[in-house]
Amino acid sequence: MKGLIIAYTEKFMHSLLNTLPESLIISNRYYYLPSFGNILYLEHLSEQDMDCIYISDEVNDQLKDISTIVEALASWFYVLKENGYLVISKTSNLTAQHIQQFLSDFAELSEFDEQNVPYYMVKKRIALPTKDVLHETAIKLCEQGDIDRAEMVLFKLYMLYPRFPFCYLLQANIWLQTKGGDYANVLWQRALRHTHCSQNLIFYALHLLRINNYHLGFQQRKDCLFKQDYFPSRSPIIPNMLDKRLCGAVEKLKQKTLLVWSEFGLGDEIMFGQLAYYLKHHCHVAKLIFMVQKPIKTLFETHPDIDLVLDASLMNETSFPDYDYWVYPHDLLAHVSEPFNLLPKRYPYFFAKHENKAKFSALMQSDKIKIGFVFRGNPSHENDKARSVHNVALIEPLLQFSEQIQWYCIQKEINQQERTLFDKYSIPYLGQYFDCMADTAGAVAQLDYLVSVDTSVIHLAGSLGIKGFVLVPFYTDWRWGYQGDENLWYPTIKVLRQRFDFNWTPVFERLKVELHEIIANRYNEEIV
Structure with missing residues (x-):
């Protein structure tokens, strides 16, 4: 049995111990530590990690608005085991109305007006729906055109599983069609407050790209994948290449040889071929080399701004031409601060022979x-x-x-x-x-x-x-x-x-x- 005390001093706990029923006094108690994550999100603790969480009024300064209260309740509830308890001081900014409004489907509320420390006791129910069941229900409601009910289910999904990335993905897509990009931005910021898991980071990067914030979106994507030592290319890089990976602004490419490395699908490589004109005529790359998948090599040879096209299936460590820098196609725009729609382009840029x-x-x-x-x-x-x-x-x-x-x-x-x-x-x-x-x-x-x-x-x-x-x-x-x-x-x-x-x-x-x-x-x- 484990209990977590969300308080900065022992005063609250000493008072509470004299008030609580014996069944709620857990001997294996932990005071909040910064290593647990933000006090409102506990993002470094695991799902269903605690049997009891005691919350004092010392968190009032951080519970400033209804949005923060919702996020804190979802986070604490996520860390709580089924049949576990949230014990909340009545002098905190959390009220019975908040608990009933946001947790009534998943919890039972009791109130105690003890003289020392009046408190709410919130018991988490057992056999709660899984995240996959709730997510599939929301999708089915969307398919039926019942968006209001779908959003109600998504809110339940959020309150039970605030670290589940697909909850945000579906809600963001709905809001982008019904409310606009600002609402979706707020939603993804909330997701990142709950957890910086790689999937949330990638989804947030993709969201930035969808709203055409290419510079920040591709930076986010690149940083996330690089920190994981994850190189998603269909043509694996060679370890000694890492020192020549492009870093910093594209201005350093002037009069240099750049190798654009094969990555992902044929459509991706065709699309990023559009940047060849910018690299050659704006960045003044001396020699531009594209390594591409075999089915599109002949097509790439029709591009007027590409100096050399290599077949990725034939490359090995000894067959590379000399180059100064290399880059993945998806990383190129992470190095470009200008808005994409203002970049000089050639159009069309491929031609049929x-x-x-x-x-x-x-x-x-x-x-x-x-x-x-x-x-x-x-x-x-x-x-x-x-x-x-x-x-x-x-x-x-x-x-x-x-x-x-x-x-x-x-x-x-x-x-x-x-x-x-x-x-x-x-x-x-x-x-x-x-x-x-x-x-x-x-x-x-x-x-x-x-x-x-x-x-x-x-x-x-x-x-x-x-x-x-x-x-x-x-x-x-x-x-x-x-x-x-x-x-x-x-x-x-x-x-x-x-x-x-x-x-x-x-x-x-x-x-x-x-x-x-x-x-x-x-x-x-x-x-x-």
């Missing part, structure tokens, strides 16, 4: 509006369940525009359901002929538009300057932001977003409206 275009020219002869589509990505992607469209019933109404639109399937792979549907509308399946991203570029460059979920192909279209629509889920990737149709990376790509109900149907209805407008503009007619 003649031989790759010729491979598809005969298959893509049409006087109609030529639109390609990608409705599913790589099934091994961590967010594929959310980002891909698996219901072909949503797709078929689009294909019925066949009198005005010539559709092309740009997906790399299709399942039997999709094949049956595409055969029904005689849609060419170009993805089966793609050997590398340069081939994909050869086909995409001949389109009028691309419609795609968030895969590398939409990044390719954006980098080629092709118009398009990206369909993004509620839990969207940071580069597409939280709100609006525009994005900072590709001026030709319009963003169509799921709302908090995780429902693709309104997204496809919006896409149909966009297609009507495209057809009307092309043929100068109204389609009803």
Whole structure:
């Protein structure tokens, strides 16, 4: 049995010992120490660590407002074991009303007006719902469009599990669509007060990126991963490279050789290729080398500002060219203080080669509006369940525009359901002929538009300057932001977003409206 005394002196405890029933007097008691964390958050103590927590009025100076009271109650309750007790001095700023309002679903309140120390006794119930059950309940309510009840469940989740990162992630996404970025900022600051766990730090960094605070967001991301000695590259770095990792401002790159190291997905590398112009012409890098994954090497060779492209799969310790600094693509903007939208850019920055275009020219002869589509990505992607469209019933109404639109399937792979549907509308399946991203570029460059979920192909279209629509889920990737149709990376790509109900149907209805407008503009007619 363990008890924690939230007090700075022994006066409170001596008085309390003369008042409490014997069952609440725990011999193994600890006075609060700074090593436990902040006195309100106890972030260095474990979940359900204490049988009893005694709270004196000496914390009044820190319980200044209702928000702080909520955070303190959630923190102390989290550290308390089931069937454990919070014993709270009645002279503290915590009132019975606070306890009833915020803990009534999880605790039983008793009041004692003893002469020495009047106090509240809050007993934590047993068999409380798990964080996963509450989180899944909130998601289901979102799917049903019942946001008010979803937020009520999320508040319960917070009061029981204030260190659970996905509680904040879901609530922040809701608030960004309903209240705006300031509310989400406050929420993530609260998360970090409760714990600086790596997941919260990464989620906060991603939040900063979603609100387009790239400099701070990428710094936060870089610092978090670096402190963990975690290097997430698909091409592992070599230990003796660490001394040459870029640190500080990009001004030091003037007349130097920079190696940009392969990291993460194909779409990421295509997107960050946009920074080559800035590095070469604003930072005055003498020689710019990109090491990329094999499928996109030929594509990167079309970039006018990249001096050398290396195939990551062929590199080893002895085959590197000389360089002064190296950097991950995701870390580049951590070294740039200027807002991303003000950086000089080349657009488009990748180009389809003649031989790759010729491979598809005969298959893509049409006087109609030529639109390609990608409705599913790589099934091994961590967010594929959310980002891909698996219901072909949503797709078929689009294909019925066949009198005005010539559709092309740009997906790399299709399942039997999709094949049956595409055969029904005689849609060419170009993805089966793609050997590398340069081939994909050869086909995409001949389109009028691309419609795609968030895969590398939409990044390719954006980098080629092709118009398009990206369909993004509620839990969207940071580069597409939280709100609006525009994005900072590709001026030709319009963003169509799921709302908090995780429902693709309104997204496809919006896409149909966009297609009507495209057809009307092309043929100068109204389609009803």
